[in-house]
Amino acid sequence: MTFISQVRLDERHDTRRYPFTLPAVRHLLAHPLELTSPVTFLTGDNGAGKSTLVEAIAVAAGFNAEGGTQSFRFATKATESSLGDHLTLRWGVRKPRTGFFLRAESFYNVITEIDRIGGGIHASYGGRSLHERSHGESFIDLMTHRFGPKGLYVLDEPEAALSVKGCLTVLRRMHELVEAGSQFLVATHSPILLAAPGATILEITDTIDEVSYDTAEPVALTRNFLGEPGRFLRHLLE
Template sequence: MAWSTGADRRPGAFLRHVRLADDAPTTGYPFALPVVTGLARSGGLPLGPGVTFLVRENGSGKSTLMEAIALAAGLNPEGGSQNFAFATRATESALGDELVLSWSGRKPSTRFFLRAESYYNVATEIERLDRETPLLQAYGGTSPHERSHGESFVDLVTHRFGPRGLYLLDEPEAALSVRGCLAVLARLAELVDQGCQVLVATHSPILLALPGAAIHEIGDDGAIEPVAYDDALPVRLTRDFLAGPDRFLRHLLPDGPA
């Protein structure tokens, strides 16, 4: 990991740019993933204040990139804040060691990595830490293990995420109902107003509707390009399906509607 800094005093402008180190490997996992080759070709991913979304199909490398950015930013690859140091099973890739993060002159007051697939492990660590120093109030006052997966996610972004923070969210919609997605959408808008910066990998057209957010789509060749909401792949596919599910079912199911 390498660090560089520069002056940028806009609210929520903490992490300005993510790129691959000049001497990073070019073959093998994860460096052959589309998003990593795209980073190498483009010179990196610029990040502004507020919320930035990353979208694309499974296998493009979104989650691998999110994990690597979290690791390079000093966060636990399984999730949590900068103070979480537990390891259930070391499965993170080597990409985090090969990223160069460019920071503004402002420091976030707190950082947190929400990773849907390993949040059970984070919840267990929260309980363990609470036995040493009470901290459950920062997570809504109830152990995440005593709430549903989706409820614990909403508790987290509502109670633990505070002003002037840097937050990385990997597919938070995995645990959320439609109503839960709407609650998180509203909370993201509040966090932007509180000077936060948030990077989200998602498939949710609901979350992508956040006003003012930047949406970056990973192409088939790994290129990371800004897109409008209406042009984002999750939005287009969801609209097409809802407009005519029978057309999809005819192709997907051998006994589907005629």
């Protein structure tokens, strides 16, 4: 059972401007997102609308638009769309005990906010300022130390900072947290993260469709490339 099992978009909005012009958002209007697996991935090409959707769902769930926990309220730049205000989330009876919204793009600002709050908060993040950790280390510290059981985690491209080994570490940690009753919603391009056991993969094109691991584009294309890089490159570059 998931904390959030469905995301609906209401009809009272101005359809002539971003984000309501995005095909994925139009699709959502007629087709609510069903989040029935403990891990749901949103994948799709650059510009497909993953961040727009993930951020709106995070905002509707009560997270700060720039990321952090549900108690973070800082803003360095208001870039979020108003989509979150138009979403209705269906919550289960079980409420998350904790949660985090991780945006690779603005995690730096979240770290600055953690440092500003100070007062022992670093203990929850591995014992020191995440500014003193590398980009990837700070993500892994966050997931290892701050994430816990029965949490709701919304992640936007966690792989942005991670090596292949780092992705495998995160995959294992996600699995552990799912076993402990957590829910993940993750926008990703990573063929490694997409392999999370029991996950639902939603691919955004002009529509939002459930796909299998093998047919998800990051997997199929990477596999194709790695199968014969030389041949792939000849086609690409000719």
